[in-house]
Amino acid sequence: MKNKTGDIIQRCTSDAERVRIFIAEQMVSVVRIVIMMGLSLYFMFSMDWRLSLVAACAIPVIVGYSAFFHAKIGGSFEKCDENEGILSTIAQENLTGVRVVRAFGREEFERKRFEKQNVYYTGLWISLMKLMAVFWGIGDFISGLQVLLILVLGSVFCVRGTLSAGEFIAFLSYNMMLIWPVRQLGRVISEMSKAGVSIERIMYIMNSPVEKDRDNAVSREETDKALKGDIIFENVNFGYEPDIPIVSDINLTIPAGSTFGILGSTGSGKSTLMHLLNRLYELPEENGKITIGGVDIADMKAEDLRRNIGMVLQEPFLFSRTISENISITNRNMSMEEIRKAAKIACVDEAITEFKNGYDTVVGERGVTLSGGQKQRTAIARMLTSRAPIMVFDDSLSAVDAETDARIRRALSESLGDSTVILISHRITTLMQADQIMVLDKGRIVEMGTPDELLEKNGIYRKIYDMQLSLSEDETA
Numbered sequence: 001m002k003n004k005t006g007d008i009i010q011r012c013t014s015d016a017e018r019v020r021i022f023i024a025e026q027m028v029s030v031v032r033i034v035i036m037m038g039l040s041l042y043f044m045f046s047m048d049w050r051l052s053l054v055a056a057c058a059i060p061v062i063v064g065y066s067a068f069f070h071a072k073i074g075g076s077f078e079k080c081d082e083n084e085g086i087l088s089t090i091a092q093e094n095l096t097g098v099r100v101v102r103a104f105g106r107e108e109f110e111r112k113r114f115e116k117q118n119v120y121y122t123g124l125w126i127s128l129m130k131l132m133a134v135f136w137g138i139g140d141f142i143s144g145l146q147v148l149l150i151l152v153l154g155s156v157f158c159v160r161g162t163l164s165a166g167e168f169i170a171f172l173s174y175n176m177m178l179i180w181p182v183r184q185l186g187r188v189i190s191e192m193s194k195a196g197v198s199i200e201r202i203m204y205i206m207n208s209p210v211e212k213d214r215d216n217a218v219s220r221e222e223t224d225k226a227l228k229g230d231i232i233f234e235n236v237n238f239g240y241e242p243d244i245p246i247v248s249d250i251n252l253t254i255p256a257g258s259t260f261g262i263l264g265s266t267g268s269g270k271s272t273l274m275h276l277l278n279r280l281y282e283l284p285e286e287n288g289k290i291t292i293g294g295v296d297i298a299d300m301k302a303e304d305l306r307r308n309i310g311m312v313l314q315e316p317f318l319f320s321r322t323i324s325e326n327i328s329i330t331n332r333n334m335s336m337e338e339i340r341k342a343a344k345i346a347c348v349d350e351a352i353t354e355f356k357n358g359y360d361t362v363v364g365e366r367g368v369t370l371s372g373g374q375k376q377r378t379a380i381a382r383m384l385t386s387r388a389p390i391m392v393f394d395d396s397l398s399a400v401d402a403e404t405d406a407r408i409r410r411a412l413s414e415s416l417g418d419s420t421v422i423l424i425s426h427r428i429t430t431l432m433q434a435d436q437i438m439v440l441d442k443g444r445i446v447e448m449g450t451p452d453e454l455l456e457k458n459g460i461y462r463k464i465y466d467m468q469l470s471l472s473e474d475e476t477a
C-alpha cells in the first residue's frame with residue numbers, strides 16, 4: 001500500500017519487458033559481436049601485426065564513446081517516456097473525470113494543462129533528435145578517422161613493399177567488419193546497465209516480504225470455533241506511520257451475537273479499527289492485542305480469519321464482471337437462487353432485474369453503470385453470501401435513503417441469525433437498534449453504552465441524536 005499502483009504495474013510491465021528484450025536481443029548480438037571481432041582481429045593480426053595494433057588501439061575509444069552516447073541518449077529516452085506517461089495520465093483523467101471537469105467549469109484550464117504538457121513533450125523529442133544527430137555524426141567521424149589512419153599507414157606499407165596490395169585490400173575489408181561490432185558493443189554495454197537497473201526494480205518487488213502467518217498458528221477448526229466468540233480489543237494503539245497514532249487506548253468487548261454500533265466523526269479511526277480486526281494491517285506486538293473467542297487474531301491464519309469476517313468496505317469495489325459473478329465471488333458454485341436471496345435481503349434484487357441483462361449485466365469500468373447505492377447494496381449481497389459469523393458494515397448504507405436503509409436493516413436482522421454485527425454509521429436511526437454503541441473521537445473512546453444509556457448521558461451521542469431526529473421531524477412537519 002506504500003507503493004503507488006501505477007508504479008507496481010510499471011515494474012511488472014516495462015521493467016520486465018526491458019530485461020526480456022535485453023536477454024532476447026542483446027544477448028544474441030553479444031555472441032555475434034564477440035565472434036565477429038575475434039575472427040576479424042585474428043585474420044588482421046595474421047596479415048600485419050603493426051597495422052592491426054593501430055586498428056585495435058582505436059577499439060577502446062570507439063567502445064567508450066559509443067557506451068557514453070547510448071547512456072546519454074537512454075536518459076533522454078526515459079525522460080520522453082516519463083513525459084508521455086504524464087501526458088496520457090492527463091488525457092485519461094480528463095476523460096474519466098469529464099463530469100467533474102465540466103461541473104467545475106475547468107475545461108479551459110484542463111485544455112491548457114494538456115497543451116502545455118504536449119508542447120513540452122514535443123520539445124523533448126526534438127532535442128533528443130538533435131542530440132542523436134550530433135552523436136551519430138561524431139560517432140561516424142571517429143570510426144572514419146580510424147579507417148583513414150589504416151588507409152594512410154597501409155598505403156605507406158604497400159609502397160615500401162612490406163604489405164602486398166591484395167593483403168591490404170583484404171585487411172581493409174576485415175577492418176570494416178570490425179568497426180560495426182565495436183560500435184554495437186558500446187550500445188550493448190549501456191543497455192546492460194539499464195537492464196541492471198530494471199532487474200533491481202523487479203527484485204525489490206520479488207524480495208518484499210510475503211504476508212506470513214505465525215509458525216504455530218492455530219488450526220482452522222479452532223479458528224472457526226473461536227470466531228463465534230466475543231471480540232475483545234485490549235489496550236490497542238495503532239498508527240499507519242510509526243509516530244502518528246491514529247487510535248489509542250482502545251478497550252472494548254463485543255459479545256458474540258450482539259450488534260455493536262460505532263459512531264464518530266470522519267477520520268476518528270473507525271475504519272482503521274476494522275482494518276486491524278481482519279489484519280489488513282498488522283498490529284505490532286507491543287501495541288495491545290485483539291482476541292476473538294479468547295484467541296489472539298495474530299495467532300490465526302490470515303485466510304481463516306478473513307473467511308470468517310464478512311466486510312462491506314467503505315468504498316465497495318466491484319470487479320468488471322457480471323453482477324452475479326460479483327455477488328458469488330466467495331463461492332463460484334453458488335446457485336442463482338442463493339445469489340438472488342442475498343440480493344433480496346440487500347434490497348437490490350429489484351434494481352438488478354430491471355436491468356436489460358439482469359444479473360448478467362457487466363459492471364462497467366470501476367462500476368460506473370451502477371449508482372452509488374446500488375454498488376453498496378451489491379457489496380452487501382456479496383458479503384451476505386459468505387455467511388460469516390462476524391459481519392462488518394463500514395458506513396455501508398450511506399448512499400441509500402433512510403427508508404431503504406431501514407428496509408435493509410429489517411431484512412438483515414431476520415437473516416443474520418446469531419452473527420456478531422459491527423455497524424459503522426453516521427446515521428443515528430441505523431445505530432439505535434444496536435445493543436451497544438461506542439463513540440469514537442480522534443482515535444479515543446469517549447462514550448460507550450446501550451443507546452438508552454448514551455441518551456441519558458447528554459454527550460456527543462445525545463447531541464447528534466437531537467440534531468438528526470429534530471431534522472427528520474422538521475422534514476415530516
Ligand SMILES: Nc1ncnc2c1ncn2[C@@H]1O[C@H](COP(=O)(O)OP(=O)(O)OP(=O)(O)O)[C@@H](O)[C@H]1O
Nearest residue numbers: 240241246264265266267268269270271272273314
Ligand atoms: N492507509 C493509510 N495510511 C495512512 N494513513 C491513513 C490510512 N488510512 C487512513 N489513514 C488516516 O487515519 C485516520 C483515520 O482514518 P479512518 O479511515 O480510520 O477514519 P474513519 O473514522 O473511518 O473516517 P470516515 O468516517 O471518514 O470513514 C485519518 O486521519 C486518515 O488520514
Ligand SMILES: [Mg+2]
Nearest residue numbers: 270271314394
Ligand atoms: Mg471510514
